[in-house]
Amino acid sequence: MSAERHPSLLDTVKGQPKQVWITAAAAVIAFMGIGLVDPILLSIAKGLDATPSQVTLLFSAYLGVQVIAMLVTGAASARFGAKRTVLVGLTLIVAATALCAAAGSIEQLVGLRAVWGLGNAFFIATALSVIVGAATGGQAGAILLYESALGVGLAVGPLLGALLGTISWRGPFLGTAILMAGALVLCARYLKADGHERRDPVKLLDPLRALGHSGLLRTSLGSALYTAAFFTVLAWSPFVLEFTAIAIGLIFCGWGLCVALAGVLLAPKLAARLGERHATVLAVFGYAVLMLVMAVPSKPLLIVAIIVSGLVSGLLNTLFTGTAMSISDAPRPVASAGYNFLRWLGGAVAATLVGHVAEWFGSPQSPFVVAAVLCVLAGGLLSFRGRQADPHEVPPEAALVGEEF
Structure with a gap:
């Protein structure tokens, strides 16, 4: 079997079916929700008389519910079909975002963000399997499309949040509700209808059982540690910068564009040159260095480091997702649910603790130092390989870039 060719951006976008584009467009809007609140964190704190620790709960509630719900997405998709699962997720997001715009307290807003996270859980994991299953040009191209949707969403979210x-x-919440309603209509109209064919049963604990595969577990744990650092940047930087919403929105728009470009253009080239495992280890150690740079008490340096970190995040998002979707023999929805469970759990924990870390150490730079340590741990974990290859591990030539963890 010959190794799969690494697709160019043109190869990736050419000839894709309509439902891939519709799902990817909806994913862009869904991922906008991650960074949407970033530029308005200070405004929310002022408007609802909330502390920084309370405001960062907007991330942790959103992600915490999302990671728990990830465990049931595979079973829901297998039982009800991908389209129904996607539509349920989008409906929950539309309802939650519309109600967020009318919230009267930080507690109400945090609760509604939790509902938003529930909807995102049903949508995100299912959307990945839909894109991978429907896209032309192989799994590698499909994953590039998915991660480019992530990057574009992360870029547009802060900018939209700043402008509105x-x-x-x-x-920003009302604007997102309108956009997601449009995505809901498009998915209802154009996604392929769920057939009545027999589907393999998926049990609720299957995503956790899938993590029994050593390669998938290492990949997911490494991604969780990195994602914790990722959300340290996203959730804590605005409090260190103390800039206006527009300024923070522009900074994170540049950051998100770097995520998208690096994930689509640079990740396949770096992985083809170094191998997926070595590329990921190198990138995560590079992210640790950037976290230490952010710990230097200099706002201009922090701005540059945030934007540059987008390039490394783009590499890591694509490399981690590509490996997770190919390293084990578990069905794609199950592997995706298990991987996303741990991936976003890291973000939920970080968003919950980041404000407290700054208080415990008495320094606004301390969360970045902790994030650097987590990245070093991730690099060490990913550098480890067992003495014998896992008998269930997918052969290198079937993977995204030709080398497995």
Whole structure:
């Protein structure tokens, strides 16, 4: 079997069926929700008389519910079909975002973000399997499309949040509700209908059982540690910068564009040159260095490091997702659910603790130092290989870039 060719950007976008584009467009809007609140964190804190630790709960509630719900997405998709699962997720997101715009307290807003996270869980993991299953040009190209949707969503989210946030902190939530309603209509109209064919049963604990595969477990744990550092940047940087919503939105828009470009253009080239495992280890250690740079008490240096970190995040997002979707013999929805469970769990824990870490150590730079340590741990974990290859590990030539963990 010959190794799969690494697709170019043109190869990736050419000839894709309509449902791939519709799902990817909806994914862009869904991922906008991650960074949407970033530029308005200070405005929310002021408008609802909330502390930084309370405001960062907007991330942790969103991600915490999402990671738990990830465990049931595989079973839901197998039982009800991918389209129904996607539509349920989008409906929950539309309802939650619309109600967020009317929230009267930080507690209400945190609760509604939790519902938003539930909807995202049903959508994100299922959307990945839909894109991978429907895209032409192989799994590698499909994953590039998915991760480019992530990057574009991360870029547009902060910018939209900043622009609408200049009117009111409620504006970004209402804007997202309208966009997600449009995505819901498009998915209902154009996604392939769920057939009545027999589907393999998926049990609720199958995603956790899938993590019994050593390669998938190492990949998922490494991704969780990296994602914790990722959300340290996302959730804590605005409090260190103390800039206006527009300024923070522009910074994170540049960051998100770097995520998208690196994930699509640079990750396949680096992985083809070094091998997937070595490329990931190198990138995660590079991310640790950037976290230490952010710990230097200099706002100009922090701005540069945030934007540059987007390039490394783009590499890591694509490399980690590509490995997770090919390293084990578990069905794609199950592997995706198990991987995303641990991946976003790291973000949920980080978003919950980041404000407390700064308080415990008495320094606003201390969360970045902790994030650097987590990245070093991730690099060490990914560098480890067992003495014998896992008998269930997918051969290198079947993977995204030709080398497995």
